[in-house]
Amino acid sequence: MSKNDSKILLSWIASNNDFDKGEVKTSGPTWQFHQYFFTHDRHIILSSKPDEDIRLEKLLNRLMLDFPDRRDKIEGRYMNIPDNDVINVFALKPKVEALLLELSATAKQIDVFISPGTPAMQVVWYLCQSGLGLPMRLLQTREAKFTQNNLPELIAVEAEQSTIPISVVVRQQLNDSPEQESDYLITDALSPVYSRAKRISETERVTCLIQGASGTGKEHLARYIHQQSNRVKRPFIAVNCSALGDSLLESRLFGHEKGAFTGAEKATEGFFDAAKGGTLFLDEIGDISPYMQQTLLRVLQEQEFTPVGATKPRKADVRIVAATHKPLRQACQNGQFRWDLFYRLSVAELYLPPLSERGLPDKQALIKHFVKAKQKAFRKPNPLKFTTAAKKLLDMYLFPGNVRELENLIESLYVFTDGTVDVADLPDWLQHPDSPESSFKWEFHEKELIRRALQYFNGNKSKAKEALGYGSINTLMDRIKEYKI
Numbered sequence: 001m002s003k004n005d006s007k008i009l010l011s012w013i014a015s016n017n018d019f020d021k022g023e024v025k026t027s028g029p030t031w032q033f034h035q036y037f038f039t040h041d042r043h044i045i046l047s048s049k050p051d052e053d054i055r056l057e058k059l060l061n062r063l064m065l066d067f068p069d070r071r072d073k074i075e076g077r078y079m080n081i082p083d084n085d086v087i088n089v090f091a092l093k094p095k096v097e098a099l100l101l102e103l104s105a106t107a108k109q110i111d112v113f114i115s116p117g118t119p120a121m122q123v124v125w126y127l128c129q130s131g132l133g134l135p136m137r138l139l140q141t142r143e144a145k146f147t148q149n150n151l152p153e154l155i156a157v158e159a160e161q162s163t164i165p166i167s168v169v170v171r172q173q174l175n176d177s178p179e180q181e182s183d184y185l186i187t188d189a190l191s192p193v194y195s196r197a198k199r200i201s202e203t204e205r206v207t208c209l210i211q212g213a214s215g216t217g218k219e220h221l222a223r224y225i226h227q228q229s230n231r232v233k234r235p236f237i238a239v240n241c242s243a244l245g246d247s248l249l250e251s252r253l254f255g256h257e258k259g260a261f262t263g264a265e266k267a268t269e270g271f272f273d274a275a276k277g278g279t280l281f282l283d284e285i286g287d288i289s290p291y292m293q294q295t296l297l298r299v300l301q302e303q304e305f306t307p308v309g310a311t312k313p314r315k316a317d318v319r320i321v322a323a324t325h326k327p328l329r330q331a332c333q334n335g336q337f338r339w340d341l342f343y344r345l346s347v348a349e350l351y352l353p354p355l356s357e358r359g360l361p362d363k364q365a366l367i368k369h370f371v372k373a374k375q376k377a378f379r380k381p382n383p384l385k386f387t388t389a390a391k392k393l394l395d396m397y398l399f400p401g402n403v404r405e406l407e408n409l410i411e412s413l414y415v416f417t418d419g420t421v422d423v424a425d426l427p428d429w430l431q432h433p434d435s436p437e438s439s440f441k442w443e444f445h446e447k448e449l450i451r452r453a454l455q456y457f458n459g460n461k462s463k464a465k466e467a468l469g470y471g472s473i474n475t476l477m478d479r480i481k482e483y484k485i
């Protein structure tokens with residue numbers, strides 16, 4: 001059987017229902033699925049833990065013991081989702097999407113057994129099925145006691161099928177719900193960036209490259225450009241290039257003809273067509289392969305693209321806004337990214353600084369903004385309040401995950417507090433400056449300084465060593481290794 005023919009089964013471990021007093025239950029959903037319905041080439045059982053989930057290991061062992069012919073087919077996958085997030089659709093979705101996209105590169109069919117897992121996990125399966133446009137089936141089982149023949153039954157759940165991609169990996173701004181001006185908080189530190197963006201938006205079709213660390217608001221800024229431009233009535237489509245392999249990315253961007261490859265049962269339009277007249281946001285552009293770099297360069301030069309399997313090119317009418325968290329110039333210098341594509345993309349360049357460089361008033365303004373925005377979103381009668389001690393910790397914290405981390409924090413405080421936030425309500429790493437992840441620790445700052453010095457000197461270690469004041473290059477090398485920079 002070729003890799004492309006594989007039929008994959010995915011499911012979360014049912015931490016309670018698959019076990020009884022810590023031992024695997026043969027009446028649990030996962031064991032039962034194997035007993036009655038498993039016809040797959042591979043079963044990936046997901047655990048939300050970062051690693052060493054003893055329950056997952058026990059379940060895998062038991063399944064391999066009871067169904068020995070499936071030993072090579074059953075595997076576990078650790079998804080590393082913080083405990084608070086297993087009930088958070090927004091936190092779960094990107095991780096599940098990335099997994100599905102990874103698997104879709106080789107799988108012909110992805111079946112998801114949706115019964116095990118939290119309600120949020122089930123919602124995410126639905127959203128992914130309707131949003132990603134992958135060959136996915138959602139399966140549920142009906143227990144034997146509820147069926148006519150006293151045997152468990154398999155039911156395929158039909159979630160609403162939509163041709164409009166709505167996922168985080170591929171998002172479309174619907175024209176009837178345009179973003180509000182108030183969604184964009186333009187703080188003092190961001191003001192120069194946003195005024196440049198406004199000028200770019202007023203210039204028809206100029207290509208733009210946004211650089212900045214993860215969570216600094218690159219996509220947000222791209223939407224702003226779209227929103228301010230005269231393309232606003234047309235779609236904004238965002239594609240995460242790093243989540244897709246070459247062939248999938250190519251067929252998603254340019255579309256494909258019927259029969260262009262195995263499984264291409266009908267002609268499908270790509271994002272260049274779907275975003276016609278609008279804006280295409282290519283996120284993580286620094287991660288695309290040399291082949292895709294060359295293909296994209298041709299499209300930008302000729303303003304035309306050819307769907308996979310087609311002979312005639314089509315006119316491209318999109319504004320491209322690309323983004324990356326990688327220093328792209330350095331990637332060009334190292335030969336990993338083409339200079340010619342870099343210059344085509346960076347006709348206008350924008351840089352979003354990390355939160356730690358934006359100053360305290362900016363951070364405070366963002367906190368205020370999200371407190372208000374999330375109060376509205378969660379329909380809370382009152383805005384969050386912070387005790388003086390909690391406020392002080394927030395002021396000191398550097399938010400290495402940038403605006404996204406700050407926004408997620410405010411969201412979770414609305415969910416997990418009753419409206420007043422004290423020190424004890426803040427995450428551990430904020431409360432305990434000694435925890436390994438804490439930005440209060442010297443190591444955190446040292447790592448950040450090394451990272452910036454290397455970036456500034458384009459990776460030149462001896463210049464970075466001088467600037468950082470290390471006695472020898474070996475000290476710098478040791479730190480780089482220790483901090484996994």
Ligand SMILES: Nc1ncnc2c1ncn2[C@@H]1O[C@H](COP(=O)(O)OP(=O)(O)OP(=O)(O)O)[C@@H](O)[C@H]1O
Nearest residue numbers: 183184185213214215216217218219220403404407
């Ligand atoms: N100026 C801003 N005003 C309001 N919200 C913002 C602003 N900047 C960023 N955000 C919010 O912060 C979150 C992260 O922003 P965004 O997804 O644009 O970051 P990013 O740099 O594209 O991240 P990544 O590189 O990880 O994809 C989003 O929810 C976004 O709405």
